[in-house]
Amino acid sequence: MYVSRLNFHTLPGNSSKVEERLGQLAQMVEDAGGARPRILRTHFASLGAPDVVFEQDAEDLAGLERQIGAVTGNPDFQQWSDQVSSLLAESPKREVYIVT
Numbered sequence: 001m002y003v004s005r006l007n008f009h010t011l012p013g014n015s016s017k018v019e020e021r022l023g024q025l026a027q028m029v030e031d032a033g034g035a036r037p038r039i040l041r042t043h044f045a046s047l048g049a050p051d052v053v054f055e056q057d058a059e060d061l062a063g064l065e066r067q068i069g070a071v072t073g074n075p076d077f078q079q080w081s082d083q084v085s086s087l088l089a090e091s092p093k094r095e096v097y098i099v100t
Contacts, residue, residue, distance in 0.1 A: 001099040002058040006092045007050035014087040015041060015051045021084050022054050028077055029056060032070035033063075054092075061096070 010018050019041050026037035040053040058064035071077050085091075 002061065002064065003097045003099055004056050004058055004064055005095045005097070006054040007095065008052040008054070008084075008092050009089045010051045010087055011089050018052050018084060018087050021080065021087075022052060024080055025054060025071075025077075028071050028074060028080070029067065032067045032074075034067045034071070035059070050093075058096075064096070 008018050008022075019039055022039045026039065029037045034056050036057045038055045040055060042049060042051050042053075058067070
């Protein structure tokens with residue numbers, strides 16, 4: 001089992017907007033067969049930590065890659081990405097963890 005995370009560093013005052021738009025991404029991920037998408041918003045964190053995290057479970061890496069391809073190939077995702085990009089201080093970074 002794996003956990004995939006996308007970390008979002010927002011411009012000041014935009015965390016709630018990104019959080020809201022990640023709800024749309026969660027629906028796209030579910031529609032593409034992604035498992036358990038979750039949105040985590042920072043309550044307290046060290047300097048440099050992301051403001052919002054999009055997280056999902058994956059049984060295997062091949063399935064995660066297929067699901068990511070299905071989402072990013074969707075024209076709705078392209079529009080979503082353009083909207084969210086203007087709210088971010090930097091591009092989102094993906095991390096994949098093995099659940100032990």
